[in-house]
Amino acid sequence: MAALYDGQTGVRRDVEVTAADGMLLLSDASGGCKAIPAGELRLVDRQTGGITLMRPGHDGWRLRVPPPVDPAVDGLFPRRHGYGRWIDRIGPGRALLVFAALSAGVVALGFYAPVLLAPLIPESVERAYGNAMVGDFGGHFCRSAKGEQALARLVARLDPGAGDLRVRVVDLPVANAAALPARQIVIFAPLIRDAAGPDELAGVLAHEIAHVRRRHVTQAMVRQLGLGMFAATLGGSVGGNLDGLAQLSFTRAAEREADDDAMAMLARAQISPLATARFFDRVAGEDATTSLPGMTYLSTHPDPAGRAARFRRAGAGAPASPALSARDWQALRRICDGPPTG
Amino acid sequence: MNMAAHDAGFDTPDSAFVFTGRWREFLPIAVTNLLLTIVTLGIYRFWATTRTRRYLWANTQFIDDRLEWAGTGGEMFRGFLVVLLLFVPALLIVQSGIEALAMRGELALAGLIAVIAYAGLIMLVGVARYRALRYRLSRTYWHGIHGGGTSGGWGYGASYLAKSLLGALPLGLAIPWSMTALWNERWNAMGFGPHRFAAEASTTGLMGRWLLVLASPVLVVLFLVPMLGLGAVAGATPSPVTAVFAVLLAYALIALLGAGYYAAFMREVIGNLALGPLRFTFTARTADWIRLFLGHALLVIGTLGLGAGFIAYRNWAFFIRHLEAMGHVDLDALTQSPDATGGDAEGLATAFDIGAI
Numbered sequence: 001m002a003a004l005y006d007g008q009t010g011v012r013r014d015v016e017v018t019a020a021d022g023m024l025l026l027s028d029a030s031g032g033c034k035a036i037p038a039g040e041l042r043l044v045d046r047q048t049g050g051i052t053l054m055r056p057g058h059d060g061w062r063l064r065v066p067p068p069v070d071p072a073v074d075g076l077f078p079r080r081h082g083y084g085r086w087i088d089r090i091g092p093g094r095a096l097l098v099f100a101a102l103s104a105g106v107v108a109l110g111f112y113a114p115v116l117l118a119p120l121i122p123e124s125v126e127r128a129y130g131n132a133m134v135g136d137f138g139g140h141f142c143r144s145a146k147g148e149q150a151l152a153r154l155v156a157r158l159d160p161g162a163g164d165l166r167v168r169v170v171d172l173p174v175a176n177a178a179a180l181p182a183r184q185i186v187i188f189a190p191l192i193r194d195a196a197g198p199d200e201l202a203g204v205l206a207h208e209i210a211h212v213r214r215r216h217v218t219q220a221m222v223r224q225l226g227l228g229m230f231a232a233t234l235g236g237s238v239g240g241n242l243d244g245l246a247q248l249s250f251t252r253a254a255e256r257e258a259d260d261d262a263m264a265m266l267a268r269a270q271i272s273p274l275a276t277a278r279f280f281d282r283v284a285g286e287d288a289t290t291s292l293p294g295m296t297y298l299s300t301h302p303d304p305a306g307r308a309a310r311f312r313r314a315g316a317g318a319p320a321s322p323a324l325s326a327r328d329w330q331a332l333r334r335i336c337d338g339p340p341t342g
Numbered sequence: 343m344n345m346a347a348h349d350a351g352f353d354t355p356d357s358a359f360v361f362t363g364r365w366r367e368f369l370p371i372a373v374t375n376l377l378l379t380i381v382t383l384g385i386y387r388f389w390a391t392t393r394t395r396r397y398l399w400a401n402t403q404f405i406d407d408r409l410e411w412a413g414t415g416g417e418m419f420r421g422f423l424v425v426l427l428l429f430v431p432a433l434l435i436v437q438s439g440i441e442a443l444a445m446r447g448e449l450a451l452a453g454l455i456a457v458i459a460y461a462g463l464i465m466l467v468g469v470a471r472y473r474a475l476r477y478r479l480s481r482t483y484w485h486g487i488h489g490g491g492t493s494g495g496w497g498y499g500a501s502y503l504a505k506s507l508l509g510a511l512p513l514g515l516a517i518p519w520s521m522t523a524l525w526n527e528r529w530n531a532m533g534f535g536p537h538r539f540a541a542e543a544s545t546t547g548l549m550g551r552w553l554l555v556l557a558s559p560v561l562v563v564l565f566l567v568p569m570l571g572l573g574a575v576a577g578a579t580p581s582p583v584t585a586v587f588a589v590l591l592a593y594a595l596i597a598l599l600g601a602g603y604y605a606a607f608m609r610e611v612i613g614n615l616a617l618g619p620l621r622f623t624f625t626a627r628t629a630d631w632i633r634l635f636l637g638h639a640l641l642v643i644g645t646l647g648l649g650a651g652f653i654a655y656r657n658w659a660f661f662i663r664h665l666e667a668m669g670h671v672d673l674d675a676l677t678q679s680p681d682a683t684g685g686d687a688e689g690l691a692t693a694f695d696i697g698a699i
Contacts, residue, residue: 003407005486010535010676012407012485044410047400052410060486060678062410082396083374084389084415092374099381106383132438138447172447 002026007060017065019072026063038076051077114219121218123182129221130181142169142189147335150328154198157269157323158206165212167205171336177204179211181221189336196275198324198332203262203276203311210261216254259307263314272320273311280308358667361659362408363401365652371397372651388422389415394651398658404484405671412488413481418688425690429466461503466690468502469495472528474691479532480681485673489534490681501527514556518548518607525611536677537618543611551603558599562592601635602628612665619669626664634660 001014004026015026024041027033036055041063044052049067051074065073081088087095151169155162167185175190185208187201195201211217266273284304324332375390392415399411436459443452472495479489502524509520522543529541554561605628612624626634637656641649 007486007678009678010485010487010671010673012673044412045396045400047397048408054412060483060488062483062486064407082393083378084386084392087378087386087389092378096377096381099378103381103383132442137445140447 002063002065004064005060005062007058007062015063017063017073018070019076022076024063024073024076041077043077043080045082046079053077110223114222117222118215118218121222126218126221127182130184137170137172137186140171142171142336142338144331144335144338146331147333150324150332151335153328154202154205154324154332155209157271158202158265159209159213162209165209169335177208179208179217181217183212185209185212192333192335196278198322198329199272199275200279201332202269202271202323203266203273203279206262206265207258209265210258211254213261214254214257216258219254220251259310263311267314267318269323270318270320271323272318273315277308277311277315280304280311284308358405359662359665360403361401361662362403363398363655363659365655368397368652368655372649372655376648376651385419386415388418390651391415391418391654394654398655399482402658402662404667407485410483411481412483413477421688421690464506465499465503467499468506468524469499470690471502472498472531474688475528475532476681477688477691479534480679482534484534485676486678487535487676488679489532490679491532492681495531498524498527498531515552518545518552518603521607522548522611529615533679533681534617535679536675540616541611541614542616543614547610548603548606551599551606554599555596555603558596561599562595565595597635598628598632601631605631620671621668623666623668624664625666626660630660630664 002017004013004015005011006013013028015028018025018027019038022038023035024038025033025035041053041055044054044062046052049069051065051069053063053065055061055063081092083092083095090098147169151167155165155167159165165183165185167187169189169192170186171189173190174188175194177185177187177191179185185205187205191204192201262276263273266276281304322329371393375386375393378386379390392411392413395411395413399409402409436455440452440456440459443449443455472491476491476493476495479491482489505520505524509516522545526541526543529539532539605626608626609624612622615622634656638653641652641656
């Protein structure tokens with residue numbers, strides 16, 4: 001006996017179910033009989049060995065046929081795997097292989113696309129993005145002619161072809177520096193104020209210049225818009241974990257590259273990297289919560305103690321002279337003393 | 343058709359809900375769900391949820407017939423997409439706006455916008471919880487009849503924001519009030535078939551246990567610190583083993599008190615829930631909840647996270663085993679629900695990753 005619910009009330013009717021000519025015949029004990037074309041019915045599930053049918057257009061209409069189901073009735077309805085229609089269509093085994101390959105492709109693309117695409121981003125797009133992101137720092141740029149000259153001399157010593165770079169000091173309470181889109185570098189005033197000397201600043205500056213030269217900023221931009229968007233939307237937790245992993249290794253690789261370049265730059269300019277090593281020692285000692293929230297390009301740096309060790313090794317026995325003259329260093333330290341401008 | 347059964351009745355409460363699932367039966371579902379979710383980078387999770395619920399509902403007997411889950415993975419996915427299209431651009435604009443303002447030194451304005459955005463987010467969490475519950479009821483069929491709820495949920499969202507804030511303000515003392523008030527508000531808007539739920543939970547039996555939860559840090563200081571202190575006085579500095587033991591004990595104490603409150607809360611709110619002629623009770627005690635959570639933890643740790651698919655199974659089995667109902671269902675009067683079965687299919691709730699109850 002199958003159970004029939006009409007969806008109007010919860011009353012259950014016991015019916016006998018048979019199949020003939022693509023029709024399902026439902027008959028009850030009183031002799032009542034009804035024929036419904038099998039095409040009007042849809043399979044809900046086969047979970048318990050029996051089958052449950054529904055009738056589209058009749059909310060709640062259910063015919064529950066207990067096992068054993070008459071093969072003539074059973075044969076009218078397709079056997080599905082029940083994984084969801086799109087998986088059933090390909091078959092679960094093949095779906096696993098196909099989607100594993102596709103996903104590997106997507107992840108690889110998300111991983112490498114930023115590096116490949118970064119050179120294709122026009123300067124104007126990058127500048128517009130940078131302006132939208134940071135604008136003019138609310139007019140907090142520090143302006144003093146002597147300070148700016150000193151900074152320019154330091155930049156030129158580190159990177160002789162640095163005419164295209166825009167390096168400025170911003171008076172906001174963050175002890176950090178940042179490479180921004182469109183070849184901009186900002187140094188926040190506390191970094192200069194807390195520095196023990198010009199050599200220390202030179203190391204940080206060289207690191208940011210390396211980020212600009214390697215187009216890491218543009219890569220991060222593309223990444224953020226690409227894989228990050230996917231992870232934040234469709235991916236759910238699996239996507240999120242993958243993205244976190246990709247982001248971490250991506251930025252770590254970039255940071256390592258920038259550190260290597262910075263060490264090379266310092267060596268070429270004959271500036272001692274030991275001061276930079278001491279800077280990282282200091283950072284390692286402090287609580288590392290000095291950056292503003294949401295500043296994507298500043299975060300996920302590697303462990304400062306390890307970086308300190310690498311800079312210290314690089315500095316062994318190389319000839320060196322101070323990064324700036326005492327006068328220039330004093331001028332740079334006073335760069336924010338005047339009225340700030342945009 | 344005169345062989346119709348017109349009345350389904352039961353007087354022994356523990357016979358109303360029976361869970362007939364078996365973990366060996368569910369295992370292939372959990373394993374294939376996990377594999378497909380991984381290879382689709384998480385997109386399959388909507389279909390995985392649907393398969394899990396189909397199994398759990400189909401193995402839940404209420405009186406004389408089993409439940410049926412009629413939701414589909416496709417509709418959950420679509421609901422989720424709609425929510426994404428609506429909210430993700432808004433969220434990105436607000437987020438980058440805050441970032442841009444902060445970078446320009448407008449910290450006060452950035453902070454203000456962040457606070458407003460955060461309040462909006464809490465409200466959306468409320469709307470999402472409401473809609474998740476309504477969706478589950480509207481896709482749950484028994485005897486061909488489904489449930490539902492009043493559409494919208496925005497008023498509930500506003501109430502959720504207000505009551506969450508008010509509840510937390512006086513040292514967290516009013517949290518039991520906000521939790522029960524929101525439970526009542528949510529369930530009173532829901533129904534099954536022709537009936538509305540009537541939720542009349544109160545905080546009377548909850549305050550004592552809640553005060554213990556609030557006092558748990560004090561209790562830790564009172565009992566555990568002297569333990570360490572005594573060691574220090576008696577001899578040398580406390581050994582690391584004692585310190586680790588004390589921290590573990592502190593966690594255990596806080597977890598125990600939390601579970602104690604939650605157990606009382608669930609008994610109170612379900613015990614004061616009625617649906618037409620039916621009344622419900624929930625029998626899980628503190629020890630049951632602790633066993634459930636310890637089991638979850640061991641399952642996830644023991645399988646290195648692969649067993650997480652069984653958490654939904656264990657939760658459902660736990661819920662059904664401790665749920666009882668009393669009363670008679672008049673099947674002639676159990677007419678189809680007037681509530682629509684449409685809606686965003688938990689889209690908002692999945693976007694925020696939260697459950698219904």
